[in-house]
Amino acid sequence: MAMAASPVPKLRAWMARAGVTRVAHVGRALLLASTCALALNACMSVSTQKVGMTPVASADPVHTIQLSRVVIAALPNDSSVTLPAASQWRRVGALPQGDVYRSMGGLFTIQTRRQGEAYLVASSGKLLGFYLPGESAYMALSRPVTLPVEMRQ
Structure with missing residues (x-):
């Protein structure tokens, strides 16, 4: 051949x-x-600022929220992130910008300079940004988004 x-x-x-x-x-x-x-x-690439999160004290009551519908938030790098309906989030700490919530349904990640875990940062019923625990940094959203909270504990 x-x-x-x-x-x-x-x-x-x-x-x-x-x-x-x-x-x-x-x-x-x-x-x-x-x-x-x-x-x-x-x-x-997104703009972040280094922050120190104050963790929830073990004596504090557990505070969780559940979203009643899908939430789509615009990131500063012109991409977006989707928070699933019925997803549950537990308060794990606080930043000067607001309360910090970690997903109870597994790892929640967003794409910035690299893909990493992200926690919600919310205040007065609005999602303001994300806390990036791997970088100890806060990333603000392009504009705040209302969080449709169905359940609070």
Whole structure:
């Protein structure tokens, strides 16, 4: 059984006739890849501020909320995050911006510079942003969103 001829020599001959050198072709490809990587990184980059969360004291009563409907919140990097209907959240601490709630239904993550766990930060019935425990940072939403709370304990 004969093997098919490689198309590489034909491609090289065509590139030579067209005046495209290997270095120029590779250089353009690297420039394009670098530009795409920088643009993608800029899209995922969000402004955060370092904060220290004050944890809930063990003597404090357990405080949970349940959302009555889906909540969609706009992040500062022009993406959005969806909080599921009927999801339950337990108060785990406080920041100067508001109370901090952790998902009771498993890990809740959002995409920032990297994907990481996120807790809700809410005050006066509004979602204001997210606390990123892996970075000890607060990320404000583009605009606050009303939290449709169905159940409080």
